[in-house]
Amino acid sequence: MEIATYKNDVWGREVLLGVSWDLLWLVCVVALVIIAGHAVYMATQQRAERPSQEGKHVQRHEPIDRIMHWVMAISILALLFTGVLPIIGIEFAWLTLHWIAGLVLTAAVLFHIIRSVLQKDLMSVWISPSDLKEALDDSHKPGKYSVAQKGMHAAVTVVTLLVIVSGLFMFAMIDTPWWDRTNSLSESTLGWMFLIHGLTTLALIALIAFHLYFTLRPEKLFYLRSMIKGWISEDELSANHDPERWAPDDSA
Amino acid sequence: MSDYKHIGKDFVPPDIMGKVTGKAKYAEDFRVDGMVYARMYTSPMAHGRVTNIDTSAAEAMEGVVGILTAEDVPATDAPSAAILTNTPAYIGDPILAVAAEDEKTAENALASIRIDIEPLPFVTDPLDSLVAGGPDAREEGNVYVRSQEGSGFRTVKWTKEQVDEFRAGREPGGEYANEWSYGDLEKGFADARVIIEEPFVTIGYAHMSMEPRTAMAYWQNGTCYMHASCQSQSFFMPGLAAMLGVETKDVVLISENTGGGFGSKIGAYPIVGLAGYFSKKIGRPVQLRVTREQEYYMGSARVGFQGWIKIGFAADGRATAADVFIVEDIGPNATGGDASSAGGAISLVYDPEAMRFRGLPILTNTTPRGAQRGPGQNQIAAVMAPLMDKAAKQLGIDRLQIRRVNAVQNDTTVYAGQEPVTSAYMDEALQQGAEMFDWETRKNQAKRNGSKVRGLGIGQGYHSAGTNGFDGLVRITPDGKIHLHSGIGNLGTYSFASTSRVAAEVLKCEWDDCVIHHGSTEANLPWNSYQAGSVSTFTQTRTNYVAAMDAVDKMKRIAAETLGGTPDDYDIDGQRVFRIGTPAQGMSYGAVAARAIQLGGAYSGQTYPEDIHEITQRSVQNLAGSGLIGVAKDKLERNGVIPGLACAFVEIELDLETGKYDILDYVGIADCGTVLHPQGLAQQMKGGAVWGMGMAGLERHVYDPQNGLPANVGFHECRIPTYMDVPSVIQVGAVDLPDPQNPVGARGIGEPAMGCSVAALTSAISDALDGHIFGRTPISADMIVNHVAGLDQSFKPLQTNNS
Amino acid sequence: MASFDVMPDMQLYQPVELDDALNLADRYAADGWILGGGQDTYGWLKDRAKHPQAMIDLNGIEALRGIRDSADGIEIGAATTLREIIRDKRINRDYRLLSDAAATVASPQIRNVGTLGGNLVQDARCWYYRRGLSCYRAGGNTCYADTPDGINREHCIFGASRCVAVTPSDTATAMVALEATMVVQSVAGERTVSAEDFFVGPDTHITQMTSLEPGEILTAVRIPAKWAGKKFYFEKIADRNVWDFALVSIAVAMSMDGDTIGDSRFVCGGVACTPHRLRHVENAARGKSLSDESADAVASIAADGARPLNANQYKLPMMENLVRRAMRA
Structure with missing residues (x-):
């Protein structure tokens, strides 16, 4: 199976066209296999006792962060649906919706980055060598985010930034209310942009599948609640986090 | 009028039947044993350098016979066209060719x-190259100047301000490459009542x-047989031989019918060399048929102009001075x-008392240019007509009058050197046309009817229409047949036949007894002119005349030798040479021919004049002993410019709402001297x-300036006019006054016939739009609609090749 | 680059039964080429810009030819030639708009063999696309025409979405104006689709001109009696008077109540990728009479919403003028 597709440019030279969308099915299948494998594995494991959600609440996500998360989530899903459905044969006028969602995502990501930098909260989600202990030692609990969450965040960050940057270059090549399409990219550069956009889209599909799966896993469901309502219980906190490493504000 | 037997009479040219029945064979219709088919790989890029060629897959294909690359053909120096090149300078520039057992295999190989x-x-x-920092079409430079002092590349750049000034319609201030002038330009403009100054694009x-x-x-056996269009x-032939690296005697050119050339097939062009070298390389006959699309790439094209003109007129409409500056698009091959030539046409058609021409030929990576029907003259005719109208309007004189007052006449001197003309009757043509068209009535009729506006136009066309110094060859055989050997070529106008009729006229013979030999070197043809530049009529009538006169002279001498008396005692008629006073005493043409063979020597071509061309010499050598040979070089008087003139x-x-116009009436009048062949003229x-x-x-032409791609490479995309775009009746006439420097009074007309038409139309469109001058050809519906709606045109001023 | 000019090898099928053609269309799907009059076929194939494996020639299928009565109006077989349509008495009497439109297609020679179906489903006329470039419409990732210096004099002013090509079909505008229904068949059966929905734009179908999917064949067009004998106006402006595509064209059907316009359909060709219906003009025309005054009033809004490219702003006044001409008495 090819990773990229090629076309002839205006002078007949072979240039990149973009990602080979045959990979879409491969990615879906591989993601589902991994998820199924994990689910089966987990089913064979002894089920740990769930911490109680009763008791005192501690704030895990501020309202603004929750809003931004859902804005990003919705815009990414909108981008995926508008971008991918036409490729699999469901035809509709997708382009305008796609770039509007793309702008929303870009704005949300920018906001998130700026806020994170200003809040000096970057480190909470940054993977450090000490995080590796978590993976090796069950007794070693994480701070605010588990290494898996940090890994997921890092992967989504890289992929989303790439999809946004490549998307913005492509945005310059269509008509919008603010400008007529430019001819700013050479065909080979444009091909690279399409390839990056396509590959990162595929990566996003896999990452989102994993994210959804882990979110919906029973033992992790409280994280979903925290992303909706903002809090986790003290029980959940102590069962999953090291208070030395994360001392959340308990005013929630 | 004279009592000509053939001249001025219609006849059926010998190639008509083949054309209307489809039996005429053109170059691509010939097949010979072992012939293979070649196809070309051409440049997809407007300018580039080949870095690698991989033909391995093609070579492995069954049926592929050979591959020819630039290494297999002689190298040429830029900017000359190469047969095959590794530095293509336009899209469609040939890089290699494949020969295969059939065309499909060749295409699969490509x-x-x-x-x-x-x-x-x-x-x-061109202006994108002229502006400082702009790209050059060739690595050697962006300008190529051809002159008698020496030709060569140059790099000429103007500042952005200079280019902008030019675009704004002001006198160009930048460097130029060519200049000529006559008269006192300053005085001319000082004397002018009205001065018109306009930029233009064609x-x-x-x-x-x-x-x-x-x-x-x-x-x-070392001879190249070439079937070509x-x-x-x-x-x-000499160009073909030179291209193949052999002597002229070692080429046989077969070209009996040609489907038009219009200036694009005058001399040896690269693909004849390609076929020749390819055949030599693989040892088999090679046919190369270019596709219609490739014909658009390499089939030659009219030069485009971007220019500025200033022209002054006295109160009576007389042109006092003209100053013209032309940037010409000379394509990649200069x-x-x-x-x-456009400048020359201004000096002749409008006869300004003083004139200056300045020119700058700029290379572009567009299709190679070449002479096209009225090259220069017809572009400038289109430009000038509405300017003459504008001047007439400002002077308050009739538009016909301003043309008449400046019309070239027998005593007009023309061009930089203020040379004489052989004869010129433009004024008579204008008067005749005005009468046929009923100019006086029409100019006073109502113009507007709803969204439709009537426009009247007058156009004038000119091209020099003749040359001299070529050879004529006729032959009379013992069977009484008169053989007229014509080496002019047959591009489809029938002029090879109509000009041959001058020999029949001189020989006073029946047309049915004449046989025209043409179309192949093996038909033993004389050295004749290029069939281009409207020269065939003037030039070829002279060669036929001198050859026939030579034959008449020889017949009289043979008669005198055989029957007694002196040659002066004899005359010819009824295909006999006979003694004046006693017509019964004479010989038939057949008998004279038989006698010529017996006598030998010059009579039957054993000897011939030394001044005839080697091609004619060989033909005479081949024909020697087969009859009476009339052969001579045209040394008749020729002094001055031979003008072919026409007006329309x-x-x-x-329709102001659609931008479309219908051509209601068209009258075209030729001043081509004596009319040789009325149907041919019409x-x-x-x-x-x-x-x-x-x-x-x-x-x-339409090119995308961003990638150099041509937008129109097919008949449909090029929008040549159809039956539905032209009037169903086109009226034509001729002044029919003889030119003194042609034995039958004839001059050419092919190119002016077009110039007067385009000029009449630009004039009429301007008239319909209250004198608005687009300064551009073509004037398309979108331009008219934009103008009427008060919108900007979609091109920059003087922008070319992309609208 | 090669300039191909020879037909490549491919299978040729000449079915005489529609079912056989449908089976072939199904079997070859996107690799099959449906051949009508062939006037938009051989260029593509000889240039090797399209590479079908098989050609399915419909010309032998009698069921696809002819003009017949239908329950509500007439039905025209897709393989009916344009010449037959131009010369049909009933069409000339009741649906003159269609015969007027058909009479402006290409040239007499092309109309003699070109079919209605072929005219309706013909491919876009963007020269970049026809040159065989890998543009959006050809499955690529860019448009060459909609660029700052692109050669787009003949391209669209409405409905661009990456691709800016226009519909080249003269009969398509008439079909939309007449509210025709397209009859589409495949091995799965028959479906009908309104002309307005049959032609699709680049926003949804960037590589297609119509909603025909691989394996489907346009077999007939049904024109309802609704517009029979109404007031019609058709005009096409092209550079040449024959063998040329519309710069702008207009097809108008108007239901007149005395001097007053009731329902109407105004459809422009050459301005969008699909026949472009001018609903706002139809609304504005309602209740007006045919006169210079109402013509001027309605024409002034005709091109509202147009977004010209760098070389086709002339299409706005041209379009307005055509509406104006349709509205004159």
Whole structure:
């Protein structure tokens, strides 16, 4: 199976066209296999006792962060649906919706980055060598985010930034209310942009599948609640986090 | 009028039957044993350098016979066209060719060939190259100057401000390459009551011959046999031989029928060399039939102009001074030279008392240029007509009058050197046309009817129409047949036949007893002119005349030798030479021919004049002993410019809402001296009119300046006029006054027939739009609609090749 | 680059039964080429810009030819030639708009063999696309025409979405104006689709001109009696008077109540990728009479919403003028 597709440019030279969308099915299948494998594995494991959600609440996500998360989530899903459905044969006028969602995502990501930098909260989600202990030692609990969450965040960050940057270059090549399409990219550069956009889209599909799966896993469901309502219980906190490493504000 | 037997009479040219029945064979219709088919791989890039060629897959294909690359053919120095090149300078520049057992295999082979080309800077609009920092079409420079002092590349750049000034319609202030002038320009403008100053653009376009060029070559014992689509016959041969690296005696050129050339097939063009070298390389006959699309790439095109003109007129309409500056688009191969010819046309048609021409030929990576029907003269005719109208309006004189007052006459001197003309009757043509068209009535009729506006136009066309110094060859055989050998070529106008009739006229013989030999070197043809530049009529009538006169002289001498007396005692008629006073005493042409063979020597071609060309000499050698040979070089008087002139009157109805116009009436009048062949003349005048209509409103090159791609490479995309775009009746007439420097009084007309048409239309469109001057050809519907709506045009001022 | 000019090898099928053609269309799907009059076929194939494996020639299928009565109006077989349509008495009497439109297609020679179906489903006329470039419409990732210096004089002013090509069909505008229904068949059966929905734009179908999917064949067009004998106006402006595509064209059907316009359909060709219906003009025309005054009033809004490219702003006044001409008495 090819990773990229090629076309002839205006002078007949072979240039990149973009990602080979045959990979879409491969990615879906591989993601589902991994998820199924994990689910089966987990089913064979002894089920740990769930911490109680009763008791005192501690704030895990501020309202603004929750809003931004859902804005990003919705815009990414909108981008995926508008971008991918036409490729699999469901035809509709997708382009305008796609770039509007793309702008929303870009704005949300920018906001998130700026806020994170200003809040000096970057480190909470940054993977450090000490995080590796978590993976090796069950007794070693994480701070605010588990290494898996940090890994997921890092992967989504890289992929989303790439999809946004490549998307913005492509945005310059269509008509919008603010400008007529430019001819700013050479065909080979444009091909690279399409390839990056396509590959990162595929990566996003896999990452989102994993994210959804882990979110919906029973033992992790409280994280979903925290992303909706903002809090986790003290029980959940102590069962999953090291208070030395994360001392959340308990005013929630 | 004279009592000619053949001249001025219609006849059926010998090639008509084949054309209407489809039996006429053109170059691509020939097949010889072992022939293979070649196809070309051409440049997809406007300018580049080949870095790698991989033909391995093609070579492995069954049926592929050979591959020819630039290494297999002689190298040429830029900017000359190469047979095959590794530094293509336009899209469609041939890089290699494949020969295979059939065309499909050749095409499959082409599809498998991989060629890497490194792109180089390219340009499709001369002004983009002229502006400082702009790309050059050739690495050697952006300007190529051809002159008697020496030709060469130059790099000429103007500042952005200078280019902007030019675009704004002001006198160009930048460097130029060519200049000539006569008279006192300053005084001329000082004397002027009215001065008109306008910028202009004429966009080039393809020749669009019905027959895309084909060459089929094979070698036998060192002689190259070449079937090709040629305008000229004998004139084609030295160039062909030089291209193949052999002597002229070692080429046999077969070109009996040609489907149009219009200037694009005058002399040897690269693909004849390709077929020749390919055949030599693989040892088999090779036919190369270029596709219609390739004909658009390499089939030659009209030079485009971007210019500025200032012209002054006295109160009576007399042109006092003209100052013209032309940037010409000479394509990648520096072919053209139209601009100076345009200047010459101004000096002749409008006869300003003083004039200056300045020109700058700029290379572009567009299709190679070449002479196209009225090269230079017809572009400037289109430009000038509405300017003359504007001047007449400002002076308050009639538009016909301003043309008449400046009309070239017998005593007018023309060009930089203020040379004489052989004769000129433009004023008579204008008067005749005005009468046929009823100018006086029409000019006073109502113009507006709803959204439609009537416009009247007058156009004048000119091209020099003759040359001299070529050879004539006729032969009379013992069977009484008169053989007229014509080496002019047959591009489809029938002029090879009509000019041959001058020999029949001189020999006072029946046309049915004449046989025209043409179309192949093996038909033993004389050295004749190129069939181009409207020269055939003037030039070829002279060669036929001198050859026939030589035959008459020889017949009289043979009669005197055989029957007694002196040659002066004899005359000819009824295909006999007879004693004046006692007509019964004489010999038939057949008998004279038989006697010529007996006598030998010059009579039957054993000897011949030393001043005839080697091609004629060989033909005479081959014919020697087969009859009475009349052969001579044309040394008749020729002094001055031989003008072919025409004028046209047109009425259009232009719809302001659609930008379209109907041509209601068209009258074209030729001043071509004595009319040689009325049907042929009518055909030239009508065909030229249609061409002019295409140039005025439809035809142009379109290139995407961003990637150099041509947008129109097919008949449909090029929008040549159809039956539905031209009037169903085109009226034509002729002044029919003889030129003193032609033995039958004839001059050519092919090119002016078009110039007058395009000029009449630009004049009529301007008239319909209250004198608005677009300063551009073609004037398309979108331009008219934009103008009427008060919108900007979609092109920059003086922008070319992309609208 | 090669300039191909020879037909490549491919299978040729000449079925005489529609079912056989449908089976072939199904079997070859996107690799099959449906051949009508062939006037938009051989260029593509000889240039090797399209590479079908098989050609399915419909010309032998009698069921696809002819003009017949239908329950509500007439039905025209897709393989009916344009010449037959131009010369049909009933069409000339009741649906003159269609015969007027058909009479402006290409040239007499092309109309003699070109079919209605072929005219309706013909491919876009963008020269970049026809040159065989890998543009959006050809499955690529860019448009060459909608660029700052692109050669787009003949391209669209409405409905661009990456691709800016226009519909080249003269009969399509008439079909939309007449509220025709397209009859589409495949092995799965028959479906009908309104002309307005049959032609699709680049926003949804960037590589297609119509909603025909691989394996489907347009077999007939049904024109309802609704517009029979109404007031019609058709005009096409092209550079040449024959063998040329519309710069702008207009097809108008108007239901007149005395001097007053009731329902109407105004459809422009050459301005968008699909026949472009001018609903706002139809609304504005309602209740007006045919006169210079109402013509000017309605024409002034005709091109509202147009977004010209760098070389086609002339299409706005041209379009307005055509509406104006349709509205004159």
